[in-house]
Amino acid sequence: DAPNPAEWDYTTTDPGSGWNGPAFKSAGWKHGRAGFGTDGTPSIRVHSAWSTPTIWLRKTLDLPKIGPGDELALHVFHDEDTEIYVNGKRLLRLRGYSQSYLDITLSREQAALFAEGRNTLAVVCRQTGGGQGIDLGLVLTRGQ
Numbered sequence: 532d533a534p535n536p537a538e539w540d541y542t543t544t545d546p547g548s549g550w551n552g553p554a555f556k557s558a559g560w561k562h563g564r565a566g567f568g569t570d571g572t573p574s575i576r577v578h579s580a581w582s583t584p585t586i587w588l589r590k591t592l593d594l595p596k597i598g599p600g601d602e603l604a605l606h607v608f609h610d611e612d613t614e615i616y617v618n619g620k621r622l623l624r625l626r627g628y629s630q631s632y633l634d635i636t637l638s639r640e641q642a643a644l645f646a647e648g649r650n651t652l653a654v655v656c657r658q659t660g661g662g663q664g665i666d667l668g669l670v671l672t673r674g675q
Contacts, residue, residue, distance in 0.1 A: 536564040536578050537668065539590045543583040550587055551653035552619035557589050566608060567656075568664025574631045575608045575664035586665060588654040596647040600674020603642040605635045608666045609656060615667065616653040617644040632666070 540560040549555050563579030567586055570577055597603060605615070610628035614621060622641055656665040 536566070536576075536666075537590065538562055538564055539567075539588045541567065541579070541581075541586055541588045543581065543586055545585070546587055549619075550589070551616040551651075551655075553591075553649075553651040555589070555651075560589070565668075566664050566666030568610070568666075569662055572610060572662030572664045574629075575610070575666055577664060581663065581665070584659070585655065585657050588656075588665070588667075590652045592650055592652060592669070593648055594645055594650055594671070597642055597645065597671070598674060601642075602672040602674065603637045603645065604670045604672070605637065606632055606668040606670055607635065608632045608664055610662060610664045611656070611658050613654060613656045613665060616651075618646065618651050619653075620644050634670070 540557040541563055542560045566575045566577055567579045567581040568575055568577045569580070569582050608629055609625050613625040615623045622644055654665060654667055
């Protein structure tokens with residue numbers, strides 16, 4: 532749980548094709564602090580209520596150059612099925628739900644989807660029953 536939760540653009544209405552790409556304009560979307568979900572869902576701190584079957588999230592972020600010894604990881608909680616995109620390309624698909632936050636170290640190929648400078652991170656999470664939540668952070672660890 533981050534001390535200063537990130538702000539995301541989000542919608543619970545299908546945004547149509549291209550929603551996960553850098554050129555998409557999310558001007559009509561709502562803004563909220565991560566995590567998104569329902570109160571009482573175990574292991575996630577909810578800052579923005581989400582109780583519909585699907586939520587789409589978008590965020591732009593600036594990254595420094597990722598060096599050969601650096602490690603990029605996701606810190607993620609998902610309940611339930613989640614797809615994560617970087618600059619319009621799928622980074623990761625997570626099925627089912629997590630019972631706690633997961634730290635997922637990205638492979639070289641996955642980390643290569645991120646560019647130096649501006650990047651678009653996009654997430655879709657689908658829910659079928661029970662508690663629900665989505666929270667995501669990116670962690671860059673510099674190599675020696």
